[in-house]
Amino acid sequence: MTQHTSPRSSLRRAFCTAAALACVVFPSSAIAQQVDSIFRGFEPTGELQLEMNGSTVDGAVIYRSHRAASYLILGDQLSSPVLLNIRSQRVERVSFLKVKKNDDGTVDILADAAFEPMGSFKLGGQEVRFDLEGQKAVLAPKPPLLGFQTAVALDKHNPAYGFKAEEYQAKTADVAKLNGYGKNTRIRIYFGSWCPVCGRIVPRVMKLQELVDNDNLDIEYYGLPSPMSDDPIAEEQKIRGVPTAVVYVDGVEVGRLNGSELTAPESSFANMLADK
Amino acid sequence: MSPTSTLSRDPYVKAPPFWRRSASVAGCIFLGAVLLVAAWSKSLDPLAFGEEVRAQGLDFLLSGEIVALLALALEYFLGTALLLAIRRRWVLWPSAALVAFFVFLTGRTWYLDAKGLLPEAAGCGCFGNLVQRTPAEAFWQDLLLMVPALALAFLTVERGGRPLVRLVLVGLATVAGTAFAWKAPELPLDDFATRLKPGVEIDQFCAGSSEEGMQVCMNAILPETQGRHLVVMTDLENKEFLGDMESLNELVWSGAGPRLWVLSSAEAEERFQFQFSHGATFEVLETPAPLMSPLYRTLPRSFLMEDGKVLETWSGMPPVKNFLAETETPKTSDQ
Structure with a gap:
């Protein structure tokens, strides 16, 4: 306005x-x-x-x-x-x-x-x-950012995300593993724009998304309100905390990572997908 | 669970078989040990136990702290009596009542949790309810740990004569245990009573579990762990903390010394108010109460860490002036 x-x-x-x-x-x-x-x-x-x-x-x-x-x-x-x-x-x-x-x-x-x-x-x-x-x-x-979002939208909503993403040093060996992964993979990150820990972890995923060069691997973001139970998708997916990453391979959920498991997302995703 | 046979000095009463007496004594000792371990762990931090008493609504007659001390005295009394295999009715029946009460409490918590009636842990709400063991696990653990042992203890009941020596020992243990619990908050036991102690890696400090949908560890709270960091856990309205604000600010301005972080499980509004009221030059990191509470008995509590490993801990605020003295650069500007 x-x-x-x-x-x-x-x-x-x-x-x-x-x-x-x-x-x-x-x-x-x-x-x-x-x-x-x-x-x-x-x-x-x-x-x-x-x-x-x-x-x-x-x-x-x-x-x-x-x-x-x-x-x-x-x-x-x-x-x-x-x-x-x-x-x-x-x-x-x-x-x-x-x-x-x-x-x-x-x-x-x-x-x-x-x-x-x-x-x-x-x-x-x-x-x-x-x-x-x-x-x-x-x-x-700021009011919370809700629903499906892109990294660009996240950065626009909160410029600190882009700033912190630039600061993050991802492990190149694990990024290379993800680049070489052949199956059709989708990672959905449930986050709260109001959640301080998401403010530290989601930028790392954004940096990972920037580094990964693999058409088979797609990362998307889904913003939740506080309390999370107000969101029907979060309830249906039994999301109990944020950030939570739900990993799908060929359309089938193969695992979840949450909270501290996402402090080095490239390593966590590479480990999870290694035997999938 | 009524006694099936009794031990008596009456020569006309047939003594119970050896296996039954052995099983009874073993159950007695096991249950006594469980009660004593539970009492000891609560004695290390009786204030937290008092909080729990309040949270359970058991402070309707006396204050939470008094109820906690009385409960500990009872636990020490019954635990020691059982450990010394005093299988009298006046030990077994109160023990049965205590076990039933514990199982009732864990069962009620399980029910409230299942109905979604338990209050969420303080904090930003990112993590839902972080629990080390679920209410269901707590219920089944208490049930399986105590009820079978209690049933065994009831297999034989002692009668006749007074076990004077054992009673004296029970009395001494009860008085000593209760006195220890009373004085424990003043004793320098933080490193012993909590998970935070020198030598521990901070990524071991976690709350919740992935299976329950969320686990968060200290390395996700602190923006970085490499290098030297001074961490203060506090309530944002704590007088000791607020009294040291200027020293903490000077430490940041000095640009030398360890990097400073303050952890608090304050709600968003309280953190916002603090942020705009006190002119802090350091970041206050929202830390869920279930992650922080096992690391202290009273706030504030502080620690120095290097590359993710705890080097030193302090009950209260850290000796900021010592850190300032270590730094060579004086304060650069006066605002």
């Missing part, structure tokens, strides 16, 4: 977007960019979404730095990046020019960045409320 903004803020946004583009166009090494010692290493987090005046701001990407105990919100619809500093309980504006996006997907704030105070935030239940550009803004948990 779109947000209505004044011409002045549109102008400001255009300027900031141009400035941000300039940052991208000029290689970071060409400019002396000393990174702040605390406000650095912001990683994308897909747990939360930004709402303004009751509508979700689709383009907003939320980053989190544990080290800085802060959240950084970037988005085309914002005139500048917004920092939620939990230690000071304040909301601050940062110039686009002082935000550096790194190749690994993380974001740093430069050491000479000025933080323009925008007020404080209030906490209520599972919502963080603050004023942003004259509107009521809320950071709240």
Whole structure:
């Protein structure tokens, strides 16, 4: 849903977007960019979404730095990046020019960045409320991703999945075994986008899917609500926890892996399929 | 299960055959050993037993802790008496009542589980109900372990004279066992009483079973296990933990020392509130209660691990200042 903004803020946004583009166009090494010692290493987090005046701001990407105990919100619809500093309980504006996006997907704030105070935030239940550009803004948990999904949809819903997938180092020997597997295989991953452990394990499966080059092997994802028993397919399939992988060979279920068995999915799947 | 014969000093009463007396004594000793092992394991963590008493709704007259201590005293008394083969009615009948009560409790839990009436373990709900042994297994194990032994013990019943020496031993064991259970929370027994101790690999810490649809181990909770990691298990509202927040933050800012993780089985809303209230510079990892509870007696509890192996444990918070002293880089910035 779109947000209505004044011409002045549109102008400001255009300027900031141009400035941000300039940052991208000029290689970071060409400019002396000393990174702040605390406000650095912001990683994308897909747990939360930004709402303004009751509508979700689709383009907003939320980053989190544990080290800085802060959240950084970037988005085309914002005139500048917004920092939620939990230690000071304040909301601050940062110039686009002082935000550096790194190749690994993380974001740093430069050491000479000025933080323009925008007020404080209030906490209520599972919502963080603050004023942003004259509107009521809320950071709240994202609703769960339900039903059949692709890896692309997972990454879009939660950019942290793609970020963590890139970090994962799969065992090449086990990936090679899966590449050589000849039977028609389908792996369905039941997950909860609200489940922290799924947030660590599903990205590994996504990385595996990216690495496997075998037309016989198909991986699909199925998002469940909380509680899981609300989903009829989960009930029918007797899914008792997430993440759970159900493996089918030639259309017949040959086994299941769940929880800790999926910490190295390529090895677990290779072992399971070895004698099938 | 009424006694089929009695042992008496009356010369006109025929003594039961040897096999019957032997079987009775063996059943008696076996059941006594089972009760004593059960009492001992509960004595190591009487607070957890008190929680269980509360969860079973048995604290309607006295507090859970008092009921737990009284139950342990009874278990020590009957267990020692049976182990010393005191086969008197005043031992056998209360033992039968105790066994029946245990079987009733496990049976009731099995029934509630089958009807879906058991509350889910605290946490995010990812793992459903993680159990080490299913309620059905618990019921059948209790039944098969105790009932046959109890039946054997009833084969012969002693009468006449008082077994004074054995009674004194029973009294001493009961007092000692109960006193131990009373003082156990203050004793440095965490490494002994829990599964978390130096030398253990953390991937051995698991809850649930694949057969029941879900098993989760500590290596799935911690994002990484290679290198040195300092792990704190806590309630997010624990005063000792909150009092050390700044030291923990400084440890993270120092950039040196072990990587810090905090484990908690708090509900999503509590974790959210903590996340936006306290300015923690470390990640709080949601850990299901059935996985975490066998690793501590009281929270917080902490450990240092390297490459997935536990090096050192602490009852309470870790000595963060020692770690800070080890690091060479001072705090880099003041927010």
